Amino acid sequence: MSDATDSKLTVHRGMATWGERLAPLEEFRRATARVGRQLSQAERLAEQQRFLEQERDTTPLEGPYSRVVVFGGVYNNHLALEAVLDAAHKHRAEAVYCLGDLGGFGPSPEKVWPLLLEGEVRTLRGNYEESLAGGREDCNCGYTDPRDNHFATLSYRYTAENCSSDFKSWMGGLPPRRRIRVGRRELLLVHGSPRQINEFLFDSTSPVSFLEVLLDQESCDGLLCTHTGLHWHRHLPSGRDVVNVGVIGRPANDGQPGVWYTLLEDRDAELGVELLPLEYDHPALALEMQQQGLPQEFIDTLRHGWWTTCLEILPARERSRSRY
Amino acid sequence: MPTIEAGTPRVGLRSLDTLWFQVAGTICNLACTHCFVSASPTNRTHEFLSLEAILPYLEEAAALGVKEFYFTGGEPFLNPEMESILEKALPVAPATVLTNGLLLDTERCRRLRRLADQADYSLDFRVSLDGYAPETNDPIRGEGTFDRILQGVSNLVEAGLNPVITVTEVYEDNGTVRGKERFFELLRGLGITKPRLKMLPVFQIGAEAERTGAYETWQRLRDSDALDEGWSHLQCSSCRMVTDQGVWVCPILINEPQGKMGDALAETLEPFPLDHPACWTCHVYGVSCKT
Numbered sequence: 001m002s003d004a005t006d007s008k009l010t011v012h013r014g015m016a017t018w019g020e021r022l023a024p025l026e027e028f029r030r031a032t033a034r035v036g037r038q039l040s041q042a043e044r045l046a047e048q049q050r051f052l053e054q055e056r057d058t059t060p061l062e063g064p065y066s067r068v069v070v071f072g073g074v075y076n077n078h079l080a081l082e083a084v085l086d087a088a089h090k091h092r093a094e095a096v097y098c099l100g101d102l103g104g105f106g107p108s109p110e111k112v113w114p115l116l117l118e119g120e121v122r123t124l125r126g127n128y129e130e131s132l133a134g135g136r137e138d139c140n141c142g143y144t145d146p147r148d149n150h151f152a153t154l155s156y157r158y159t160a161e162n163c164s165s166d167f168k169s170w171m172g173g174l175p176p177r178r179r180i181r182v183g184r185r186e187l188l189l190v191h192g193s194p195r196q197i198n199e200f201l202f203d204s205t206s207p208v209s210f211l212e213v214l215l216d217q218e219s220c221d222g223l224l225c226t227h228t229g230l231h232w233h234r235h236l237p238s239g240r241d242v243v244n245v246g247v248i249g250r251p252a253n254d255g256q257p258g259v260w261y262t263l264l265e266d267r268d269a270e271l272g273v274e275l276l277p278l279e280y281d282h283p284a285l286a287l288e289m290q291q292q293g294l295p296q297e298f299i300d301t302l303r304h305g306w307w308t309t310c311l312e313i314l315p316a317r318e319r320s321r322s323r324y
Numbered sequence: 325m326p327t328i329e330a331g332t333p334r335v336g337l338r339s340l341d342t343l344w345f346q347v348a349g350t351i352c353n354l355a356c357t358h359c360f361v362s363a364s365p366t367n368r369t370h371e372f373l374s375l376e377a378i379l380p381y382l383e384e385a386a387a388l389g390v391k392e393f394y395f396t397g398g399e400p401f402l403n404p405e406m407e408s409i410l411e412k413a414l415p416v417a418p419a420t421v422l423t424n425g426l427l428l429d430t431e432r433c434r435r436l437r438r439l440a441d442q443a444d445y446s447l448d449f450r451v452s453l454d455g456y457a458p459e460t461n462d463p464i465r466g467e468g469t470f471d472r473i474l475q476g477v478s479n480l481v482e483a484g485l486n487p488v489i490t491v492t493e494v495y496e497d498n499g500t501v502r503g504k505e506r507f508f509e510l511l512r513g514l515g516i517t518k519p520r521l522k523m524l525p526v527f528q529i530g531a532e533a534e535r536t537g538a539y540e541t542w543q544r545l546r547d548s549d550a551l552d553e554g555w556s557h558l559q560c561s562s563c564r565m566v567t568d569q570g571v572w573v574c575p576i577l578i579n580e581p582q583g584k585m586g587d588a589l590a591e592t593l594e595p596f597p598l599d600h601p602a603c604w605t606c607h608v609y610g611v612s613c614k615t
Contacts, residue, residue, distance in 0.1 A: 009355055009364055016369035017350070017362045017579040020533055028369060028581065032569045036586040037594070044590035048388060051337070051593040144521050145508065146501045195339065204446040205392060207417040213389025311518070315418065316440070316448035319518060320486060 054217040057188070062122070063181035065094045070189070071261035072099035072126070072226020073247025076106030076159065078115060080248040083280035084261050085119040091263055097178070099226040100126020100191040102171065103159035104139070105250055105298055107288040113167050125174035126191040126227065127198040132160055133172025143312050151295060151309040158294065183266025185221040192227040194218050201225050201244055203232035204317035211242045222271060224262070229253070229307075230318060231260045231275050241271050248278060250298075251305035253314075253322050257282045258305075333547045334595035335555040339562055341391040342614050343381065343589075344575045346567040347373045347406060348397025354424055355531075356465050358454070358494050360602075361579055362530040363398045369579060370398075370567040375405045375412065381566050382416050384589045393419045394614060396575060401427040410439055410447065418445035420615060422490070425451040425476030426469070433483035440485060449487040450522065450615060451477050454494050456503075456510045464494055474514060481516055488520040488615055499523050525609040527576055527602050539601035549607060555598070559612045564592050575613045576602050 016028035039047060069088035074081055088096045098121045103109045116123055131139060139156040143149045176197060178189040193199035194214055211234065215223060222241040230253065231246025246252060246260030258277040265272030286299045297308040306323040314322060349370035352363035361369075385393075393413050400406050400421050413419050428451075440447040451473060455461035458470035465473070480487050491507055493499040498507075504521060511519035526532050528539050555561055565572040570587045573596045577583030580600060585592035598607075605611060 009366060012350075012362070012364055012367035012369070017367065017530060018369075019580055020529070020538055025368060029569065031581040032584050035581050035584040036570060037591040038586070039588070039591050044588055047590045047593055048384075051388065051590075144504060144523055146504060202446075205418045207386075207391065207445055209386035209416065210389045210391045213387075217389075312520070315446040316486065317446040319520070320484070322518065324518060 052213060052217060057177075057179065057218055059175075059177050059179045061179045061181055061186065062095070065180065065182050066266045067091060067093050068095045068097060068180065068182060068264050069093040069261060070097045070099065070224055070243075070245045070264060071248045072191070072245050073101045073229055073249045074098065074112050075101065075104050075247065075249025076109045076112060077249040077259075077280075077285060078106075078108070078111040079282070079285045080259050080278060080280040081112050081115050081119075083278055084248050085115065085121075087261070087276070087278060088119075093263070095180070096121045097180070097189060097224075098123040099189060099224065099245060100124040100174070101128045101226065101247070101249070102126070103128050103132060103163065104155045106285065107292040107294060109159045109163045110167060113170070122178065123174050124178060124189060124191050125171060125176050125197075128159075129171035129174060130197060131156070132163060132168050141310065143310060145312060148310045148312055151297065154295065155298070158292075179220070182264050182271060183268060185266070185271050186219075187222040187224055187264075188218050188220040189224045191225065193225060194223065198227065200228050200313060201242075202228050202230065202315050202318055203234070203244070205315045206234070206242070208234070208236060212236055212238055212240075215240050215242070228313070231262070233273050233275055241273055243273055243275075246275060250301055250307075253307045253318075254305055255323065256305040257303060328597045328599050331546050331548075332597050332599045333545055333550060333555060334597050335558055335561050336595040337561060337564070337593050338556060340385065340388045340564060340589065340593075342394060342559070342563040343385045343390050343392075344394045344396060344563060344565040344613070345373055345378060345381075345409075346370050346397065346565060346575075346578060347378075347395040347400045347409065348403050349373070349568060350398050350578075351402055352398040352424070353402060353426055354399070354466050354469065356454075357535050358464055358492060358526050358532045360527040360530040360532055360576060361398075367398075370569060372403045372405075373409075373566065373568050375408050377568065378409055378566070379412060381589065382413055386416050388589060390417055392614070393417050394422065394575075395419065396422040399424050399427065401432070407435060407439065414439065414443035414445060414447060418447070420448040420450060422450045422452070423476075424465070424469075425453075425473040428476035428479050430479050430482065433479045433485065436480075437483040437485055448615065449480060449485060450490045451480070451487045452490045452492075453507075454492055454498070456506045460495060477516075478514055481514065486516065486518055486520060488522050490522045490524060492524045492526050494526055499525075522615055524613070525605060525611055527605050529576070529602050530579065539604070543601045543604040545598045545603050545607055557610060558598075558603070558606050559614065560596055560598075560603075560606075563614070564589060576606070
């Protein structure tokens with residue numbers, strides 16, 4: 001072992017690192033004991049309450065409804081959008097909501113716009129809309145893997161170049177959140193989370209206490225979000241619900257070509273939450289993607305249902321279930 | 325108490341998303357030359373955190389809506405209670421352990437896999453590696469560590485756990501596109517089909533200050549450095565760090581008594597002044613210690 005390493009192994013005997021110098025351990029401990037706030041138990045509780053308090057959300061309430069369809073992540077998939085609008089009609093949904101991320105991944109971004117308008121889809125602004133409307137150069141995903149950055153940039157640029165400025169400015173005018181009433185329950189609809197448009201709420205990394213605090217802060221009975229691409233539902237101990245409604249633009253990394261949307265129903269005693277699979281003409285979309293020169297990696301995902309790029313966002317558990 | 329210069333920005337805690345535990349204190353079975361807390365076998369600046377000491381923080385963090393826990397050191401698995409601590413933490417929130425990989429024998433990896441399977445939330449591991457060959461890694465992390473780290477990684481993978489490999493930019497090359505590709509190649513060579521990698525810049529404090537020199541006086545943040553959205557990109561706007569001596573603002577500043585904010589989390593919810601040069605690194609490099 002070199003002298004340098006030897007000294008690293010012995011230098012701290014009885015000494016603490018204090019910034020850039022060494023100080024006797026006791027001196028460091030005495031200093032840390034003097035620093036920081038000291039509150040009584042009652043003051044701590046008051047401080048905690050003050051910290052969690054939030055201004056009341058003034059987003060206007062829509063509804064009341066007894067049955068609505070909600071989905072996210074269209075990703076230019078106009079064929080899945082047609083299919084989900086058909087499904088909503090069959091469910092006799094009173095309203096259809098889209099939680100944002102209209103572009104990326106799929107072909108011909110402009111095609112989804114008339115469908116959203118004609119279908120009277122009440123749409124939120126996702127981070128993709130924010131980037132497109134703001135004229136950003138790329139999606140700012142900042143992956144570690146250069147391969148992921150390559151594909152993310154490619155799909156963002158394709159969407160940005162093939163969207164009209166009218167469509168982009170329409171996106172920019174979409175609201176970042178909505179509140180709806182289903183039965184007697186008030187639900188908050190956001191893209192990522194109530195706090196951040198691009199926060200990921202994955203099943204395995206959204207603990208119950210965290211979700212309860214979010215719902216307390218927003219004074220709502222339920223929260224609907226998307227952004228991750230993976231759907232899940234948690235019925236909380238407080239009786240409230242959190243639903244990641246999933247995306248209709250690409251499969252849920254589950255080895256199936258189908259995509260997912262959510263049906264909400266007022267069932268009086270409880271909120272009926274059904275996460276439903278949706279079949280659509282994915283071979284036709286794959287063909288369009290080929291004609292548009294989009295990467296084979298994206299087309300493969302449509303066909304076999306496994307994500308092939310940008311998997312870095314997945315938490316350990318979701319990644320372990322993933323093929324790639 | 326030292327006075328804070330005028331014009332020093334203060335960062336509020338917007339939410340307590342990430343709670344760190346200095347679970348092994350500054351005690352480590354290695355003495356890496358770039359360690360920003362100078363952890364080593366003899367560094368007792370911070371001692372092990374006991375399970376008993378951690379329990380009240382888990383409860384308080386849950387009440388504050390914490391999103392995830394991180395366990396670091398030193399080397400977390402030197403703490404004999406590490407696995408019991410995970411058992412108590414995982415019902416509250418997902419957890420990540422930052423390890424040097426040396427204590428990951430096959431038996432421990434099997435136990436960790438069981439913990440991960442039984443948990444409500446994700447249990448993740450980060451293993452540190454600083455070069456894609458012994459020639460570059462070992463001068464930083466210690467003689468023979470390259471092979472031992474890869475053995476630990478292989479044991480995790482064998483048990484069905486897929487760690488994130490954390491690489492610091494001790495070598496300029498590490499952070500380049502080619503550098504990152506070489507790390508991915510190394511991991512694929514180990515039979516890891518889904519390699520995961522995180523890059524971290526180095527902080528010029530602790531052992532690293534001796535290696536490459538400390539900060540210059542101009543490397544300080546001022547109010548005017550704030551981005552349009554303020555300081556919300558800094559991890560101290562959403563994290564705190566618990567050590568055996570109380571709660572610090574972030575994982576970087578635990579060797580500065582001034583980085584301590586209180587003993588209970590409720591005492592650390594006020595804004596913190598960014599008057600340390602390491603804050604400059606977080607700002608300029610967009611550092612987040614979390615994955």
